[in-house]
Amino acid sequence: MSTKKSRQVKSTPGTENGRVTHHTVRRRSVFPFTAIVGQEEMKLALLLNVIDPKIGGVMIMGDRGTGKTTTIRALADLLPEIDVVADDPFNSSPSDPDLMGDSVRQQVEQGVELPVIQKKVTMVDLPLGATEDRVCGTIDIEKALSEGVKAFEPGLLAKANRGILYVDEVNLLDDHLVDVLLDSAASGWNTVEREGISVRHPARFVLVGSGNPEEGELRPQLLDRFGMHAEIRTVKEPALRVQIVEQRTEFDQNPPAFLEKYQAQQEALQQQIVKAQERLKDVTINYDLRVKISQVCSELNVDGLRGDIVTNRAARALAALEGRTEVTVEDIRRVITLCLRHRLRKDPLESIDSGYKVQKVFAEVFGVQEQKEE
Incomplete structure (x- = not known):
């Protein structure tokens, strides 16, 4: 994946069949x-x-x-x-066979040199x-x-x-x-x-x-x-609501100036994502932690194994995002509610929030102090 700056307005003339102007305008207003x-x-x-x-x-x-x-x-x-094969309707990757359309794959196998653009x-x-x-x-x-x-x-x-x-x-x-x-x-x-x-x-x-x-x-x-x-949920705190309204007004009045203000943060986060994608394959999760994740799923009566798999994946992705190669209990705490709350069986008579229920069982299984949801 290319690490080209996403806020960069300049683009290669003629890319994407002359639709550069369209992308430039759209990109500046986000x-x-x-x-x-x-x-x-x-x-x-x-x-x-x-x-x-x-x-x-x-x-x-x-x-x-x-x-x-x-x-x-x-x-x-x-x-x-990202690098894509020019004029390909599937945004085929020029190097990864799993992300190629059939015709592109055949041409690659035949050694045909394909035009590549960034998109x-x-x-x-x-x-x-x-x-x-x-x-x-x-x-x-x-x-x-x-x-x-x-x-x-x-x-x-x-x-x-x-x-x-x-x-x-x-x-x-x-x-x-x-x-x-x-x-x-x-x-x-x-x-x-x-x-x-x-x-x-x-x-x-x-x-x-x-x-x-x-x-x-x-x-x-x-x-x-x-x-x-x-x-x-809708932000309740008046000061935060005012901040959101002011930001939106500032952006609408002068998008280029507002984007300029956040450009360094945008580029830093973009680099963080790219490095996390590269680091992901090296991230490990201790066997004991994996057992405890499955124990939480079991005690919550989660059907199937999707909950276990997704929680493991999400915890590894979080560790990668934060520059680490080993998953911690805190990583699991931060993702487990997101991964499991919608998999719990709904009891119409139960008034307890499903997110709270997940955190409660997590705290019991992992032997940590229960924390309020952020």
Whole structure:
């Protein structure tokens, strides 16, 4: 992954079929990630998923107007540019076979020299009314039969490869489409089959869903498929609310000056993410800690093993983010609620918050003092 500065406005002339101007304008108007006040739980979950996309995405539930979309756009803008094969609909990597479309892989195997460009990480917004064809792509059967070629029209999953796929109001999306998204996010591939013709392409993306609990919850079996679950609430403290309003006003009045103010912090965080991605493979987690994580999952009656796997991954990603190669008990404490709260069986008569319940069992199993949630 390239470590080019994400706030850099200058770009190579002619890249992306002359669409540089569009990217420059869009990039300059994105609120900086490091300027976002509060919502630490959401920011942490997003950063960990960027460091290790195999965590399985984030479900963000919270009140309206709490900055969910702003934060996700800010994260996409913060990320370093990546090397992609020019004019490839799947943002294929020039070096990693798992992130290449079939035609690119074949050309690489044949030793063909492919043109490579640098591109911002794509953030794809999934519209609520999207059809399965729009999401997965379509095969032109007529062309396939008459010309004998696989005429594939890529969908949003192709565009989202190596980027972020954001679904606002995911709890209002058709369950079948949510299933398709989660399957692709878990496997890293999208397969489209029509009339005996099959096309497969890489679809490795960070899936981020958001919703308002007042509008209904996702079905438990779908919720369980999201790696992490962040709950965000409207900031109550008047001084903080004033700070958020003032920042937004300052940004809207003069975006370039506001971005300049946060440029050093943005670049520092970007470098931190890049180093964390490189360090991740060296991070270890002690066997005793792994046993205790599974004990917490067992005592909370979490179905399946997803909770165990995601907690291990998230703890390793956090250690990598903070520049360490060994997971600590504190790392586990900070991620375990995010990884398990949505996997607990709901008891309609129970008034205890699921996050509090996770922290209580964690404190008992790990033999540490219970801490209040941040």
